[in-house]
Amino acid sequence: MAGHGHRLGPGPHRAGVAHHGGPAAPLQPPEPPGHQPPGREFLRPPPGGTGSGIVQAENGHAIVAQGVSKRFGGFQALRGLSFSLRRGEVLALLGPNGAGKTTMVRLIASLLKPSEGHIRVFGYDTVREAAEVRQRVGLLTEAPGLYARMRAEEYLAFFGRLYGMAPAQLAKEVPLWLTRLGLWEARHLRLGEYSKGMRQKLALVRALLHRAPLLLLDEPTSALDPAWTHQVHGIIRELRDQGHAVIVCTHNLAEAQALADRVLVLKGGQAVLEARVQDLRATSPRRRLMDLRLAQPVDGLGSLLAQWVEVESAGEDWARFWTEDPAQTNPPLLQRLTAQGIPVVTLSEVHRSLEEVYLEAMGQVEEARREET
Known part of the structure; x- marks a missing residue:
């Protein structure tokens, strides 16, 4: 573990970023090991293999989920869910508590196995090739666990090594991201001394640190003030423009409307609405x-x-x-x-807000269920 005099590398003035806590220079596009020309999967093949799990970009899709169901004992969390996500696209995953959003994210991240159906992430199966999938995912959970006695640099170094990051890469990325999220000046504090907002930003740094091509962000701006919410939104858009695929789980419909290219609304483990945001805002599909x-x-x-x-x-x-x-x-x-x-x-x-569309979809589901009974 880091610590005991260990230091990750130069401060931000030597890492090419600003020395203050404000926004740093624009992010650079991800350059994973084994980078290949566009049109082919750019991530490295499995160790000792020939890359048989690597496909020809799956028509540009980062995620392809087909017929995914998940049961926990007698509880059905997901029911035959199918959807896809392309590179350079932000998908807002919406729905009430218990709709299946967190379960779906954990399935994509290879933390759970589906009961039926399958999911491929950049061509890798989330069950058979779980290690390859996890290497390509940056995950922010709704309640990220932080080690209260650690400091930011050693905490990030610990996870960076789990991600397979080289020391030189850690020495560059850690100060860059701590500065970008306004935490560089607080790097010597123990995490137990961090405020709730600071903890949220550090958890976000952990998800972004290895520049994964797929980001799964559960309530990314929870506990953040409006100024830092705006900064995080800018980072998400920047990463999308660089070709990262992003799933944002949020109850903040204004945030979803501001960030997402498409929305997928779940209710009772099923998809009740999937569409582009610009299409949803039309007052009627025909008029x-x-x-x-x-x-x-x-x-x-x-x-x-x-x-x-x-x-x-x-x-x-x-x-x-x-x-x-x-x-x-x-x-x-x-x-x-x-x-x-x-x-x-x-x-x-006249355009409708995403909130109006969402509430209408929820109402239609409830009405259909009443008619069934």
């Missing part, structure tokens, strides 16, 4: 709700617009209407209003 704002009141605005569109609601200087094709409906509508001397301030589509 669009438009919002019209005028510069001055117009008597009978709703009746006037009803000649041309399906009005949902209206006031003296605003209205909302439905259209199946805004490109066909809106230009002639604006021309008619202009011809009648009615000045338009804005005409825009």
